[in-house]
Amino acid sequence: MPTVDMSLERLRVYQGVNPRPADFDEYWDRALAEMNAIDPAPVFTPADVPSAIAECYHLTFRSTKGARIYARFVKPKNICGKVPALLMFHGLSGSCDSFCKMLNYASQGYVVAFLDSRGQGGLSEDVGGVSGTTYTTPFVRGLDGDPDGLLCRDLFLDTAMLARIVMGLDYVDETRVGATGGSQGGALTVACAALVPSIKLCAPIYPYLSDYRRVWDMDLDKGAYEGLRYYFRHFDPRHEREQEIFEKLGYIDIQFLAPRIRAKVLMPPV
């Protein structure tokens, strides 16, 4: 494993090496159309959380592939008119924060919604049905089938569905919605702001799920990226389909979604 990366000077102009699928925009336009055609039928169930300043809810809604998705939702008390909202996303394997941790933003007048990623440490449903292995990190799930079957496609769409639901609430100012999260949550922040360009502010923290080819070249195919090593060792040990595999991963590479973002972006230093 290299202990140093390119020089800072080169990194500032580095544009990524993962191949971008030729039909990348059609892929996501089709995905968004599928998501928008779904009635999410959101259900807000009051949570038994005593707070002087906010009401807390368990939010469930229907998303792509029929999955029931869960989020925690906090709404400031005594809203007059419309308030801004913040969408939050967690890191790989985790789940949304406790209601308690969400009260800081609510105390400043924000509606807050924190999404559980499907199939991970929270309550959102992974309906399965992908082609190929389900053993390792989610980003390789579906790699053996049609790109529309990639698990991360639906994970990204869940963020857009959450934004759609929150922006549609009559007490939310849909022009003042932000998104944030770290690692996988950073990737989902980028995805959300890209798929919903009316998001106004986003703060992705060290975002994951990008430039898979560069991860491979740097021998960093471990930890959260171990799926790369696992997939190649088991399904393409001679790398005969290497270009095809990285290109398919390109559909769920946030570097190619990022140009869709219209929000003001803050990339906080670690």
Add this chain to the structure above:
Amino acid sequence: MPTVDMSLERLRVYQGVNPRPADFDEYWDRALAEMNAIDPAPVFTPADVPSAIAECYHLTFRSTKGARIYARFVKPKNICGKVPALLMFHGLSGSCDSFCKMLNYASQGYVVAFLDSRGQGGLSEDVGGVSGTTYTTPFVRGLDGDPDGLLCRDLFLDTAMLARIVMGLDYVDETRVGATGGSQGGALTVACAALVPSIKLCAPIYPYLSDYRRVWDMDLDKGAYEGLRYYFRHFDPRHEREQEIFEKLGYIDIQFLAPRIRAKVLMPPV
């Protein structure tokens, strides 16, 4: 983590601590009935493997929950009458061995069938649809739903379906069928010999998937057992459902299947 276990004397009489579900036998009788009602429709596709002594095939068949299962199948050439057969199972995350490695037994006159575990490093299909997380080790998949939905139930049934197919071949002596494998393959060996008591010989090597409660008590909830730690931390951090969870895992604990075995058992020293 304890660095020593009980004394050898105590281990020789140790009978396990995981709770055994009261309806354990009904559970597996129902599962077997479901498996036996399925037409596996096996397809043997010749593999392009040159061998002087055997024919090699890709075997696919239908198993529970509609999954298409894959195995490698090797048949000695010039069979006269009926020959014995060996069923083989791989370790967690892996896949069946190469055809080349299966020729040793074929050269001694055995039919050999090596199963891919669904959703892992080979070609067998994990159809999904479990209740709860799909993030970590397979034995926790389905823990949030009905025990009939446990992924490992179907993984165990796949071994019995493979045995049923192989024993039904007109050139296989169904009274001379053995099973073997290490780690997860050892667990599947026990499961196969238990679910198909007409298996004559079995050699489970350091079998996995047993006595989950003891794994927890010994702080060994890591590596192949990390799902225990992950599940409790995310879904029952206060262990309010501990008894229920270990009892549900009891359905897929091979110590409770083992008494069904009628085969001669060899537990090779490591």
